[in-house]
Amino acid sequence: MNPLNAKKLLLSKWTAVQPVRKDKHFMVTKVIEPPVAGDNAEWVDIEAVFSRATQRVAWRDLQNEEVWKQGWV
Template identity: 50%
Template sequence: MPISPKKLLLSKWTALTPINREKHFLVSRVIIPEDGSPMTHVDLQAVHSQRTETIAWRDLEDAAVWVIGWK
């Protein structure tokens, strides 16, 4: 299923392999470059610890790593 970059903000994601014993994440920020080029990264916030990590938004398209929604 294609992901729309415009709908990423506040979307929920489940990591199929837990990261630091965390598997539920929320897109807390969409990072838009100042030069007006297309968005390439997002901030993922772990629901349990509130830890934030920046990743390329296209990484979320890897169905072997991420599933949309909280499972």
């Protein structure tokens, strides 16, 4: 997998390896900025395409290929 950059995550697409509640495809809808300016973002909000449910995950967790695949597979 290519290295992720927090600045380029907004509107990126992801596929969950193990779907949860029929949700398999997700899109990053918000990158949570840190309270201290200059620090890197740590969290992103991802929205399920099917149910529109939103969850907050650490953006570095998206690099775990056992849980997430980049793009809609």
